[in-house]
Amino acid sequence: MYLSNRYSYSVIGDVHGCIDEFKLLLIADGFKIDKDGLIRNLSNKSIILLGDFVDKANDKKLTETIEFLYKNYYYLNRESQRLYLIRGNHEEMVYRYITNKIELNSKTIEEKRKYYNTSYLLEKNPTLKSKFLDLYKNSYIWLKYTYGDNFSVSMTHAPCMETYLTQDREIAHKNMIKSASRSKNRGVSLDILLSYLIDEAKDNNHYHIFGHLSQPNIRKYKNKICIDTSAIYGNSLTSAFIEKDKIRYSSIPFQNMQTPATQNYNILFNF
Numbered sequence: 001m002y003l004s005n006r007y008s009y010s011v012i013g014d015v016h017g018c019i020d021e022f023k024l025l026l027i028a029d030g031f032k033i034d035k036d037g038l039i040r041n042l043s044n045k046s047i048i049l050l051g052d053f054v055d056k057a058n059d060k061k062l063t064e065t066i067e068f069l070y071k072n073y074y075y076l077n078r079e080s081q082r083l084y085l086i087r088g089n090h091e092e093m094v095y096r097y098i099t100n101k102i103e104l105n106s107k108t109i110e111e112k113r114k115y116y117n118t119s120y121l122l123e124k125n126p127t128l129k130s131k132f133l134d135l136y137k138n139s140y141i142w143l144k145y146t147y148g149d150n151f152s153v154s155m156t157h158a159p160c161m162e163t164y165l166t167q168d169r170e171i172a173h174k175n176m177i178k179s180a181s182r183s184k185n186r187g188v189s190l191d192i193l194l195s196y197l198i199d200e201a202k203d204n205n206h207y208h209i210f211g212h213l214s215q216p217n218i219r220k221y222k223n224k225i226c227i228d229t230s231a232i233y234g235n236s237l238t239s240a241f242i243e244k245d246k247i248r249y250s251s252i253p254f255q256n257m258q259t260p261a262t263q264n265y266n267i268l269f270n271f
Ligand SMILES: [Mn+2]
Pocket: 052, 088, 089, 090, 157, 211, 212, 213
């Protein structure tokens, strides 16, 4: 979906239930949150979530995140669309589990337990489940912003090959939602696993911003930018703010309002 450049955009990386950091990041980007939890002070600013707002966090924080997004989705988009959701692999898998699109066997039950804890929360809370399903159905696979001939930003949850980027075939959608699995390629460096990112990177201002890869900081090589800075792993939540033909970044450190998840970083553009 193509975005109007009459607005500026706060593009936010993988939230994974980090609702406290998410609200602080919105405030850092000039928004206000009123006592009813509604996002205010928009002027010409819009918000884009890059996907993976569910899983890894605890039930309380996941509930708060879904409620906050749902409420603001309908509040902010009442006249024109100002809050956009891009679909991440976690939304996709939770959707498939809670709508019985995954055949349950010992392997899929183990994966559900290990990676997709939001599924259990939604299965015991039908109201929250219907809100999640509504947000899921309203999510985009890709968004693209253009400003003049020499500046654009394509946004997807996962990094992907250029042949798939902003394409609307099923295989392209799959690749924009999830890249090669790190858990299935343990010990392989990301720069080898995703070598196409380095091969296809260009020194121009046609950027691809993505999340998904949980990094220790913003990772940038030429026009390829990863803004998943591992909030739920105790690091920080990052936004890329796009205004005209400029991008600036803000980060909010993990606030210790919940137990962080653990992982080892496998660093992208590690050269
Ligand atoms: Mn992801």
